[in-house]
Amino acid sequence: MTPTVLQSASATLDVAAFERKLRAAKAATVPLTTATAAQKNAALRRISDAILADAGRIIEANAEDLERGRANGLSAGLLDRLALDERRIMALAHAVDDVIALPDPVGTTTRGSRLPNGVSIQQVRVPFGVVGVIYEARPNVTVDIAALALKSGNAVVLRGGRAAESSNRLLVDVIRGAIAEAGIPADAVQTVDEFGREGGTLLMQARGLVDVLIPRGSAQLIRTVVESSTVPVIETGAGVVHIVLDESANEHWAVDIVRNAKVQRPSVCNAVETVLVHKAAAQRLLPSVLTALRADGVTVHADARAHEIFPDSIPVTDEDWATEHMSLDVSVGVVDSLDEAIEHIRRYSTQHTESIITDDLGNAERFLAEVDSAVVMVNASTRFTDGGEFGFGAEVGISTQKLHARGPMGLPELTTTKWIVRGSGQIRE
Amino acid sequence: MTPTVLQSASATLDVAAFERKLRAAKAATVPLTTATAAQKNAALRRISDAILADAGRIIEANAEDLERGRANGLSAGLLDRLALDERRIMALAHAVDDVIALPDPVGTTTRGSRLPNGVSIQQVRVPFGVVGVIYEARPNVTVDIAALALKSGNAVVLRGGRAAESSNRLLVDVIRGAIAEAGIPADAVQTVDEFGREGGTLLMQARGLVDVLIPRGSAQLIRTVVESSTVPVIETGAGVVHIVLDESANEHWAVDIVRNAKVQRPSVCNAVETVLVHKAAAQRLLPSVLTALRADGVTVHADARAHEIFPDSIPVTDEDWATEHMSLDVSVGVVDSLDEAIEHIRRYSTQHTESIITDDLGNAERFLAEVDSAVVMVNASTRFTDGGEFGFGAEVGISTQKLHARGPMGLPELTTTKWIVRGSGQIRE
Numbered sequence: 001m002t003p004t005v006l007q008s009a010s011a012t013l014d015v016a017a018f019e020r021k022l023r024a025a026k027a028a029t030v031p032l033t034t035a036t037a038a039q040k041n042a043a044l045r046r047i048s049d050a051i052l053a054d055a056g057r058i059i060e061a062n063a064e065d066l067e068r069g070r071a072n073g074l075s076a077g078l079l080d081r082l083a084l085d086e087r088r089i090m091a092l093a094h095a096v097d098d099v100i101a102l103p104d105p106v107g108t109t110t111r112g113s114r115l116p117n118g119v120s121i122q123q124v125r126v127p128f129g130v131v132g133v134i135y136e137a138r139p140n141v142t143v144d145i146a147a148l149a150l151k152s153g154n155a156v157v158l159r160g161g162r163a164a165e166s167s168n169r170l171l172v173d174v175i176r177g178a179i180a181e182a183g184i185p186a187d188a189v190q191t192v193d194e195f196g197r198e199g200g201t202l203l204m205q206a207r208g209l210v211d212v213l214i215p216r217g218s219a220q221l222i223r224t225v226v227e228s229s230t231v232p233v234i235e236t237g238a239g240v241v242h243i244v245l246d247e248s249a250n251e252h253w254a255v256d257i258v259r260n261a262k263v264q265r266p267s268v269c270n271a272v273e274t275v276l277v278h279k280a281a282a283q284r285l286l287p288s289v290l291t292a293l294r295a296d297g298v299t300v301h302a303d304a305r306a307h308e309i310f311p312d313s314i315p316v317t318d319e320d321w322a323t324e325h326m327s328l329d330v331s332v333g334v335v336d337s338l339d340e341a342i343e344h345i346r347r348y349s350t351q352h353t354e355s356i357i358t359d360d361l362g363n364a365e366r367f368l369a370e371v372d373s374a375v376v377m378v379n380a381s382t383r384f385t386d387g388g389e390f391g392f393g394a395e396v397g398i399s400t401q402k403l404h405a406r407g408p409m410g411l412p413e414l415t416t417t418k419w420i421v422r423g424s425g426q427i428r429e
Numbered sequence: 430m431t432p433t434v435l436q437s438a439s440a441t442l443d444v445a446a447f448e449r450k451l452r453a454a455k456a457a458t459v460p461l462t463t464a465t466a467a468q469k470n471a472a473l474r475r476i477s478d479a480i481l482a483d484a485g486r487i488i489e490a491n492a493e494d495l496e497r498g499r500a501n502g503l504s505a506g507l508l509d510r511l512a513l514d515e516r517r518i519m520a521l522a523h524a525v526d527d528v529i530a531l532p533d534p535v536g537t538t539t540r541g542s543r544l545p546n547g548v549s550i551q552q553v554r555v556p557f558g559v560v561g562v563i564y565e566a567r568p569n570v571t572v573d574i575a576a577l578a579l580k581s582g583n584a585v586v587l588r589g590g591r592a593a594e595s596s597n598r599l600l601v602d603v604i605r606g607a608i609a610e611a612g613i614p615a616d617a618v619q620t621v622d623e624f625g626r627e628g629g630t631l632l633m634q635a636r637g638l639v640d641v642l643i644p645r646g647s648a649q650l651i652r653t654v655v656e657s658s659t660v661p662v663i664e665t666g667a668g669v670v671h672i673v674l675d676e677s678a679n680e681h682w683a684v685d686i687v688r689n690a691k692v693q694r695p696s697v698c699n700a701v702e703t704v705l706v707h708k709a710a711a712q713r714l715l716p717s718v719l720t721a722l723r724a725d726g727v728t729v730h731a732d733a734r735a736h737e738i739f740p741d742s743i744p745v746t747d748e749d750w751a752t753e754h755m756s757l758d759v760s761v762g763v764v765d766s767l768d769e770a771i772e773h774i775r776r777y778s779t780q781h782t783e784s785i786i787t788d789d790l791g792n793a794e795r796f797l798a799e800v801d802s803a804v805v806m807v808n809a810s811t812r813f814t815d816g817g818e819f820g821f822g823a824e825v826g827i828s829t830q831k832l833h834a835r836g837p838m839g840l841p842e843l844t845t846t847k848w849i850v851r852g853s854g855q856i857r858e
Binding site for chain 1: 655807
């Protein structure tokens, strides 16, 4: 553990005030770590109630953000993501209620044994301590992540998008007031939004004060955090997601799964971006698969062989293969073999999710074994890579890294473990 | 995942050659990931045999290191750590045999279920891919870590201490030759020692080519890696380890445990550095505990109250409290309460291991719950924080961080997981 001495190049930034906030969050971890599930649930219940009770004030604060956003020329899409109304505020409160219903991961024994000398060892789940979250302009993340952090016994330091600053400030106030009433220190929830851009930079350097940092948002945001942070980061991720249509693929499944994976919700990370089809199946499958996509307004970026079979397409570029479009665009290529498909995935995938549609058992097993992604699938839609779908009940994010958590993360992924050793005077021989 | 473009400020360094080595290691992960335990064990058997068969050449190469070390004025202790003889080479081979005996963690199903729609999901252990290791001048680490990496299906890129360069080069040659004979690509084991200091720097920047980096060695080395690396790091750690003698501590246990924790092997990270005693027990415990330590040649660094009780001591400094001495030195302080002891630990501990000696159940439980360290103990020697003692069979290191692994690491901690999803045409509603 490295003692942290925060420094800033900016003369205007009050680094001492920033550090005080982080130390207050750290101090709040002491009672939080030992809080019972009942105490944490009572605090969450207060949050849910307070959000509903303060709906009017929240909407007023949100109106300031919307007004500033319109003045700054924010797109209609971004303004929509930012906007809160009565209905969305009820959804915020319900999201907190959902977290109340989740089992508390803290205290679970994950392993344990009695050593030959009689010493008992037990590995138990404990909170991380202080979780930092850097995210973009969606006020619902403020509430979601605070609720998930508290339920898993963590203090949380939030750095939200500037566009949602007024909404977030008020939401944090409401949350802090609510948990204090339930006997959890208000300082367990902090925002560093008032420190602006530099606040995010300082947060990334706060090793020893912040135990883990989770960026949520664009690929650019995540990359910046991953590259700049000395605090350990859980990378949640961009998805350049592939579906491979093997020689033996069932046409009906191919059409349904590709369409579902591309069209059902194109703006999310588990939506498919690239379809690779075996050359022996291209004539059989591409017309029906791509016609279905076109009917839903998808633009097909095709390589030369795919274009020949499906002329209603534009040329795919090398950049397309590497891009998470998050839109109604799909890249399509014809490959000579399963090896070539796997090689393409190895080159361009962000190691999020890949699926193969096949009736060939050997190819299915090879794909599952050789593709190095967080989630690998056979004959299923990539849209299933989701904490809710996996039955975790919570949406902490989808990790595309290999340390600590990989794939959809539930509440247990917001905890670490400690070893508890109980002896009766034993020493090592 | 960030595509890596390695860059170096040094004109003399052949960055392209460096990158080729890493890409070769990455390519070797493909067959390694799917290698069976039998194949990996056969390769390990060849390594063990080859080390014994090549003992003469290894000792010759080691003699070059020793000669250079003597010329450079290395201390007797460092020369001893560096030296290999017939007996130590047999120990190297036996360490590989021990790894053969360990169960293969790859392929273990850690969780799984069938979703309501019939899709089956399964979380299985898979290798990281490429593990980078940066360590200091102990040639045994070269063999140990290569064996552990291979057994867990990982390729490994080694950056050893310059003082052991000739020994390491030959050991890597021997290992590469041995595994190639067993059908595992030689490129699964790489050294980048020939790139010197800059090689380590490049390794820390090789995000996307190296999946995880493990520094092993001094606190300074570990801190450098943790602060400079963009590759995810598993921090194995320095131990400023505490023992608290509570008011009710059994004197016999206190003497035995403190003595064992300090004297049995003072140069390791689980040795105790600081003893804190409750003021109500100081008169009763300190004389016998510290007399026993003095008899074993320990220098006692005492605070004012401890010095009054045990005058055969020198003053403790603030730096002492924060120092991992790794020598026959111990810092001793008297505290007014358990709270003060916990507060002291919170301030100075490296969160490795802390133990309390007590007969008071409430204080024991408070200590276990409130001390935020990888291993917390009651009435046991801190020397038990060890993979071997915990029954893991392997010594990968002791993690002092909270992500991925915490405390003693066994072979499973050298793996990640992936989710395998099997459907029959399911799409998301």
